[in-house]
Amino acid sequence: MKPFEQLVTDHGPTVLRVCRAVLGPGPDAEDAWSEAFLSALKAYPQLPSDANHEAWLVTIAHRKAIDVVRRRARIPTPTEHLPESPSSLGLPGNDDDALRQAVAALPLKQREAVALHYLAGLPYAEAAELTGSTTDAVRRAAADGMAKLRAFYRRGQQRATEVAAPDASEGAFR
Structure with missing residues (x-):
């Protein structure tokens, strides 16, 4: 060789x-x-x-x-300006201001649970760790938050604040 x-x-x-x-x-x-x-x-x-x-x-x-x-x-491509419009898919350019408002109107615990589990893709256990809560409480808050968002769309996109009014699940995190 x-x-x-x-x-x-x-x-x-x-x-x-x-x-x-x-x-x-x-x-x-x-x-x-x-x-x-x-x-x-x-x-x-x-x-x-x-x-x-x-x-x-x-x-x-x-x-x-x-x-x-x-x-x-x-490698990320640097850009001069980032688009400002919100998106239902998390991609710039798709306007879905109503959904953003509905999510923003959710009680804090539900908003956190929905964001961490459904948007960030974290398991309930990790979301619970981040929020200082229990897995069951995060699961319940996420389910309640998603139910309110679904109701928002079923009711013909009423004002977000009407659909996302606080309820008993507000105190779900302990």
Whole structure:
């Protein structure tokens, strides 16, 4: 089996061309090249002696370059101004002012429970921990809050304050 340094000498330019083809010229391609050879160095002792070294290295390089592309896609894009309009889906641009008002009119305990469980996706136990309450109390407050929001839409979107008037569940958190 060839020494690893010989593989770098023989196939390094090809591996760099693959990285540059996927990522373009620049430091990302060079980083992917380095990562590819680091990964290859770790796996080289287990590689069969009759393996196609160039194809093996190119495959590793291509995967490392794709990893960089995926990492780039997860980087937030800075923007000058954020949209101000509320949304029923949590996405800017969809006006649903009535729903926002209905949620805002819920009693605090219900609003917190609905937000933590339904909007943030937290289990009731975690929501209870955050609010200093019990799991059952958060479950009850969330259910009551959702019932009021459903009633709001069933009644033809009456004024949010009429539907979300305080009731016995206001003191549900202990």
